[in-house]
Amino acid sequence: MEQLLLVLAVPLLGGFVLALCGHRDYAPEVNVGVSLGTLVAAGLLTARIIDRGPMLAFDDQFFVDPLNVFLIALTAFVGFTTSVFSRPYMRHERDCGKMTPGRMRLYHSMYQLFNFTMLVALSTNNLGILWVAMEAATLTTVLLVSVYRTAASLEAAWKYFILCGVGIAQALFGTILLYLAADKVIGAGGGALLWTNLEAVKAQLEPNVMALAFVFLLLGYGTKVGLVPVHNWLPDAHAEGPTPISAVLSGLLLNVALYAVLRCKMLTDGALGNHLAGHLMIGFGLLSVVAAAFFLSRQKDIKRMFAYSSIEHMGLMTFAFGLGGPIANFAGLLHMTVHSLIKSAIFFAVGHAAQSAGSQLMEKIRGLIKVNPMVGWGLLLGTLAILGMPPFGVFASEFLILTTAMRDLPWATPFLLLALGVAFASIFSRVQEMVFGDTDLKPLEHPPALLPVFVHLGLGLMLGVYIPPYLVDWYQQAAKMIGG
Amino acid sequence: MMMQAYLIQSVNLFASALLLLSFAMLSQRRILSLIHLFTLQGAALVAATVVVAYVTNQHHLYYSAAITLVTKVIVIPILLHRLIDRLNVKWDVETLINIPTTMLLGILLVVFAFNLALPIAKLSSSIVHSTLGIALACVLLSFMMMITRAKAVPQVIGFLSMENGLFFAATAATYGMPMVVEFGIAFDVLVGMFILGVFMFQIREQFDSLDIRHLEKLKED
Numbered sequence: 001m002e003q004l005l006l007v008l009a010v011p012l013l014g015g016f017v018l019a020l021c022g023h024r025d026y027a028p029e030v031n032v033g034v035s036l037g038t039l040v041a042a043g044l045l046t047a048r049i050i051d052r053g054p055m056l057a058f059d060d061q062f063f064v065d066p067l068n069v070f071l072i073a074l075t076a077f078v079g080f081t082t083s084v085f086s087r088p089y090m091r092h093e094r095d096c097g098k099m100t101p102g103r104m105r106l107y108h109s110m111y112q113l114f115n116f117t118m119l120v121a122l123s124t125n126n127l128g129i130l131w132v133a134m135e136a137a138t139l140t141t142v143l144l145v146s147v148y149r150t151a152a153s154l155e156a157a158w159k160y161f162i163l164c165g166v167g168i169a170q171a172l173f174g175t176i177l178l179y180l181a182a183d184k185v186i187g188a189g190g191g192a193l194l195w196t197n198l199e200a201v202k203a204q205l206e207p208n209v210m211a212l213a214f215v216f217l218l219l220g221y222g223t224k225v226g227l228v229p230v231h232n233w234l235p236d237a238h239a240e241g242p243t244p245i246s247a248v249l250s251g252l253l254l255n256v257a258l259y260a261v262l263r264c265k266m267l268t269d270g271a272l273g274n275h276l277a278g279h280l281m282i283g284f285g286l287l288s289v290v291a292a293a294f295f296l297s298r299q300k301d302i303k304r305m306f307a308y309s310s311i312e313h314m315g316l317m318t319f320a321f322g323l324g325g326p327i328a329n330f331a332g333l334l335h336m337t338v339h340s341l342i343k344s345a346i347f348f349a350v351g352h353a354a355q356s357a358g359s360q361l362m363e364k365i366r367g368l369i370k371v372n373p374m375v376g377w378g379l380l381l382g383t384l385a386i387l388g389m390p391p392f393g394v395f396a397s398e399f400l401i402l403t404t405a406m407r408d409l410p411w412a413t414p415f416l417l418l419a420l421g422v423a424f425a426s427i428f429s430r431v432q433e434m435v436f437g438d439t440d441l442k443p444l445e446h447p448p449a450l451l452p453v454f455v456h457l458g459l460g461l462m463l464g465v466y467i468p469p470y471l472v473d474w475y476q477q478a479a480k481m482i483g484g
Numbered sequence: 485m486m487m488q489a490y491l492i493q494s495v496n497l498f499a500s501a502l503l504l505l506s507f508a509m510l511s512q513r514r515i516l517s518l519i520h521l522f523t524l525q526g527a528a529l530v531a532a533t534v535v536v537a538y539v540t541n542q543h544h545l546y547y548s549a550a551i552t553l554v555t556k557v558i559v560i561p562i563l564l565h566r567l568i569d570r571l572n573v574k575w576d577v578e579t580l581i582n583i584p585t586t587m588l589l590g591i592l593l594v595v596f597a598f599n600l601a602l603p604i605a606k607l608s609s610s611i612v613h614s615t616l617g618i619a620l621a622c623v624l625l626s627f628m629m630m631i632t633r634a635k636a637v638p639q640v641i642g643f644l645s646m647e648n649g650l651f652f653a654a655t656a657a658t659y660g661m662p663m664v665v666e667f668g669i670a671f672d673v674l675v676g677m678f679i680l681g682v683f684m685f686q687i688r689e690q691f692d693s694l695d696i697r698h699l700e701k702l703k704e705d
Binding site: 126128129132135136139142143146150151154155157158159161165166175176177180181183184192206209212 | 600623683
């Protein structure tokens with residue numbers, strides 16, 4: 001209870017404090033401190049859940065169970081490491097004149113509020129509040145995407161706002177339908193949107209209404225997950241905003257949106273008693289994997305390329321959860337964790353690489369290993385990890401997903417293999433040119449924040465070789481809850 | 485009993501006003517008139533909500549109506565008026581839209597919405613469940629308005645009008661959402677409106693116009 005309060009209160013208060021002092025010289029350190037506080041609180045909460053099992057708090061409005069506590073811990077962790085990375089990165093941006101004091105203040109304050117909205121979305125028990133928090137997460141980041149005020153960044157932010165706004169409006173309609181189905185069983189009032197109440201009576205929910213509700217919810221939250229064909233905002237928002245924001249959007253926000261879809265899927269499965277929800281997710285997931293692989297082979301901007309790679313991986317997770325069953329769910333959860341760690345590490349390395357080249361165009365970035373060797377290694381290892389090379393964790397999860405697909409859905413496997421192959425060929429050849437090759441770039445002025453990159457890569461490596469037993473237990477519990 | 489029947493009829497009347505206003509907005513080229521229509525739509529929504537609240541004796545719907553009144557009829561229209569004043573686009577006319585085609589497509593959308601909502605509405609125990617189709621039609625029409633417009637302000641109005649449709653859907657199907665959720669949604673809409681205002685100045689500063697066609701440079705290639 002107190003732990004959960006801390007998890008939510010620390011970033012919220014931090015956001016307000018930074019709204020006052022976010023332009024000062026010490027603001028990046030305050031930002032790191034607040035994120036560290038959130039991480040400690042999340043650690044305490046996790047210990048409490050491991051110790052005593054799921055809990056309801058604050059008049060049943062908040063709910064923490066194995067599924068969301070693992071995401072809360074991950075969110076707090078990546079939020080913390082990103083704030084460490086953002087310290088030298090944003091100082092450099094300020095020194096080149098891209099960030100004014102006012103923009104720094106906006107950036108720091110919104111960074112914390114963004115973390116707050118994601119943590120609310122993860123811990124709330126009320127599906128209506130889940131919607132409100134998801135929308136608020138868009139609102140906190142939209143001005144950050146346009147913070148450089150270039151033509152391209154304004155376009156990206158406008159698309160982000162409008163497309164996600166429209167998408168999330170579909171999810172609100174889905175939530176209304178869900179409430180309609182629920183109040184026939186539970187009765188009207190605040191209790192009818194509480195997930196724990198719905199979970200208990202899910203078999204009695206009207207199947208027709210639930211099926212339609214799920215279609216709207218999947219389209220709505222799927223927009224934020226970045227599923228093809230409602231993904232258009234994602235590459236632009238990732239490419240044009242500051243790199244720490246690209247890292248948290250890709251590593252965290254997409255996960256939170258997928259979490260919302262999962263919660264809705266669990267209810268829909270219970271009400272329908274068939275695999276409609278799973279089939280829809282398989283369809284969207286497979287389409288996203290294949291389409292993103294081909295889109296990413298045509299990119300020139302390094303952040304756009306990795307944004308498409310995020311779409312590909314989110315598609316793969318959606319596909320895995322669509323398959324359902326203990327192994328695919330386990331693989332999906334593992335993939336969520338490693339993708340979030342590795343992709344944010346890549347964005348950290350990419351951010352430093354782009355700063356040293358003064359451009360995000362891949363043809364301008366050359367010979368990183370000579371000028372900034374550690375940034376080069378970080379990018380190379382991160383790329384190998386995200387492309388599914390053993391012994392990194394992505395290999396383990398992709399292997400599990402592929403073998404389950406071969407067993408349950410043989411026709412889908414060639415498509416998945418083809419897409420993974422295309423992605424491998426196009427990303428690896430480009431990264432190789434950027435890391436090796438001749439160069440006239442200069443080393444970075446500010447020492448780059450390399451610790452977050454290698455900590456993330458180290459964890460990604462560890463999860464590929466050895467998953468600690470309590471984590472396995474935790475994944476298994478969550479996988480069992482998702483069912484399917 | 486007689487009284488109640490009349491009141492339910494009046495909800496249907498307000499619902500049809502809502503739909504009619506959606507069509508009017510779809511075909512309105514002048515920005516200023518668009519804001520007036522949006523304000524009227526908000527008022528129709530408030531009226532419908534109040535009548536439903538009275539007939540069903542659902543007290544929380546009065547609060548819901550009050551929230552809508554404050555945000556959609558008072559605060560947001562004032563903000564929009566000030567915005568178009570400051571941006572100097574008050575008398576802007578959008579010439580691009582092809583009205584007859586949009587109207588025909590709009591009618592098709594309404595038919596589709598009614599068909600989709602019919603089986604769902606039957607399951608609702610609400611006395612005004614038949615208006616769920618109208619609510620869905622309003623949502624889809626606003627959606628279409630956002631697609632057909634090339635200027636920033638009309639797109640935003642389309643977005644807000646979609647929110648109106650969603651609120652009406654909640655009233656029609658389930659007598660509104662739980663209070664805390666409605667507050668949350670209203671808060672999001674207001675913050676969103678504020679951010680959009682800031683944003684439009686940024687767009688104008690950059691491009692010297694509010695034409696969304698400037699915002700189509702980033703392509704998927």
